[in-house]
Amino acid sequence: MKLNGSEIIVECLKEQGVDTVFGYPGGAILNVYDALYKHSDEILHILTSHEQGAAHAADGYARATGKVGVCLATSGPGATNLVTGIATAYMDSIPVVAITANVTVSLLGKDSFQEIDITGVTMPITKHNFIVKDVTKLADVIRRAFTIAMEGRPGPVLVDVTKDVTADICDYFKVIPEAILRQTDTIKADDIDIAVKLINESKRPFIFVGGGAIISEASDELREFAKKIDSPVTDSLMGKGAFDGSDPLYTGMLGMHGTKASNFGVSECDLLITIGARFSDRVTGNVKKFASKAKILQIDVDAAEIDKNIKTYASVIGDAKEILKILNAKTTQTDRAEWTSHISEYKDKFPLTYNQKELTGPYIIEKIYEVTNGDAIITTDVGQHQMWAAQFYKFKKPRTFLTSGGLGTMGYGLGACIGAKVGCKDKLVINIAGDGCFRMNMNELITATRYNIPIIQVVFNNHVLGMVRQWQDLFYNKRYSSTVLDDQVDFVKLAEAMGAKAYRVTKKEELEPVIREAIRLNIPVLIDCIIDREEKVFPMVAPGAAISEAFNKEDLDKKNKEI
Known part of the structure; x- marks a missing residue:
């Protein structure tokens, strides 16, 4: 026609x-x-x-x-x-x-x-x-x-x-789209044989998972693989949810704001099995010291990622799901209790902690996790709130944590939250934003109210650009250049003017009832959470340092006392 x-x-x-x-x-x-x-x-x-x-x-x-x-x-x-x-x-x-x-x-x-x-x-x-x-x-x-x-x-x-x-x-003639096949022609038998040999011979393997495992829908195969080789599992920001965050083998995120268990474990392992991750600088820290005791086995669909940032010992190119199916069939069921117990000791010794006395970002994330039972889709903007969400919400399934990892786009979260809710109408979708990020694209709250898209927008309001200020505090001798947002902006009134229901929370005991009410209403809701600007994201790896040098608040306090 x-x-x-x-x-x-x-x-x-x-x-x-x-x-x-x-x-x-x-x-x-x-x-x-x-x-x-x-x-x-x-x-x-x-x-x-x-x-x-x-x-x-x-x-x-x-x-x-x-x-x-x-x-x-x-x-x-x-x-x-x-x-x-x-x-x-x-x-x-x-x-x-x-x-x-x-x-x-x-x-x-x-x-x-x-x-x-x-x-x-x-x-x-x-x-x-x-x-x-x-x-x-x-x-x-x-x-x-x-x-x-x-x-x-x-x-x-x-x-x-x-x-x-x-x-x-x-x-115009209608055409039925052909199915897009998984990339398997690049999976070479010799590469698989080398990978299997490395895995079977390893005493201290560690699995590092990136966004590629989610894209390839490899979660089931990944879980089977981790259990079979009895290996601890860490992830990148993009890999969250590929492996169940509540599983005993899970050690938390890797890198600049990763857990000490993950950072120390990867620094001690003898084989780092990297699945669908590109070794971002935020993950590796000092590349010369990254996983220095390990052979690197990289699995990726994109050949251009091999040896781009980190020199590998071996690699397998192709779809992660298909590669893991092959590895699960060829690797040996192994008990590495001594190694996994050692990593578990790190988890027990270096848990994620925060100020329990006041309303804080980590507390808000933990309460959201508790109320939603970990079943919500969480979108975020970029900054401290993003890291707290990655640290304290246990993502159990893929495609439940949506965040700008590579570009670090402030203002990303609200639009993404709307898109996610439109695509997954039966899921609870919550956007976590700092007050600096929310200012950038808060006009999309109008989009949510225009179509009555029932999202929940949580603002971590500390009246500063939190992550930038954290760097100024730690590395710029507290010179807070253009990071303080002390003004008269009222997010509750703004949200109400845009047609949303809005609440302000200033105390811990106020939070849970407001979250439950927001879920019950099933309309666009904003929750303005007032938190202290001095709260920081820990652990942290300083720029240029090795991930094995991750420090937390206690380390920093001890160092300052010594000075």
């Missing part, structure tokens, strides 16, 4: 099973919005308050559901407003398709009104991008975009469509 370009875009979205898109209209993309209007009973469009919110919502939808998230924006500033969200998805390997419209072909390159070379802008932060200037190529490009976004190591893809293409007419 003959359709115009905008109708072809909508039909291609339907082919891919897209049920929701997030976006903001404008002149160049009006034809697409007109086509969406005619299909509003098939594809839900969520109008966000800002295009960045749309990108983060698509990202959160993708992380929570495992499907491709879709966002739309018009040309010029509409397209550039997507950039931070696209970069966030790129750094964390999240499948998002961003569709933008541009000026007509005849106006390209002439500094036309609201013209921008968005494919040039986003080339370094997309897995691939396209500009479509011929309507006959449009359908194939949209289909390729979805395939590229999902296959192998996922990532965002941008499709820019000129306005005349959205109006031009050509033949």
Whole structure:
């Protein structure tokens, strides 16, 4: 049948099973919005308050559901407003398709009104991008975009469509998408044999899990693997939930704000089995001292990650789920009680602690975990609250912790929370934000109230940029340059003005009843939690130090007394 370009875009979205898109209209993309209007009973469009919110919502939808998230924006500033969200998805390997419209072909390159070379802008932060200037190529490009976004190591893809293409007419034929197969052709028998030998011979193995284990849906195989080789398990920020955070073999997060049990254990192990992690600087600390007693076995779908940051002893390239299936079949059931007991002693000796007398970030996270029984989807912004959420909420399942790991995007959480809730309507979804982060994209609370999306927004309000101030306190001799937020902003009144129910909590005993009431109401709710600005995230590894040099508050107090 003959359709115009905008109708072809909508039909291609339907082919891919897209049920929701997030976006903001404008002149160049009006034809697409007109086509969406005619299909509003098939594809839900969520109008966000800002295009960045749309990108983060698509990202959160993708992380929570495992499907491709879709966002739309018009040309010029509409397209550039997507950039931070696209970069966030790129750094964390999240499948998002961003569709933008541009000026007509005849106006390209002439500094036309609201013209921008968005494919040039986003080339370094997309897995691939396209500009479509011929309507006959449009359908194939949209289909390729979805395939590229999902296959192998996922990532965002941008499709820019000129306005005349959205109006031009050509033949459209429906195509059923082919299943995207897991990457197995790169799994070599010799690599598997070496891996099996290393695992069976190891006396002190440690498993380090990243976001790739979640992407490949390898949680069941990972659990079997850890039990079979009797190895402790640590994770990165992106890997949370891949392995049950309440399991006795779990030791907590690794790296700058990881537990001492994980940091010390990895520093002592003889084999570090890394699954779907890229050895970020926040994980490794001083790379020359990282896991210095261990042989590194890296399992990853992306060959470019091997030896990029840390030199490996051996590697297996391919889908983590498929590789773990093979390793589970070939490795020997082993009892390493002496090693796991040693790590358990570290867990007992160096537990995560915090001030129990006052309302604090860790207390809020623990109370949320208790009330939700660990079954909520938690989204976060970036900073102290993010680290406390990673430390004190025991994530039991994958796709329940959504956060900006690689880019560290302040303002990410609320949009992602909305996207996650739209994608997982039966799940309780809570966003944790600091007051600094919340200010950046709090306008998306309007999006939640417009559509009555029942999310809970918790603000850790310490009237400072907490993590930056923590660094200033520890490493800049308490010179608090531009990190104090002492002003008259009232988040409760702001939330109420945007149509949400809002509460302020100042004492520990006030918190639980408010959380339960927020859950019961099942509407957009904000909880403004007033906490002390002096609270810090511990343990911590100083910049440039080895992870074995992690210190906590007691270590710091002892050091200061000695000085």
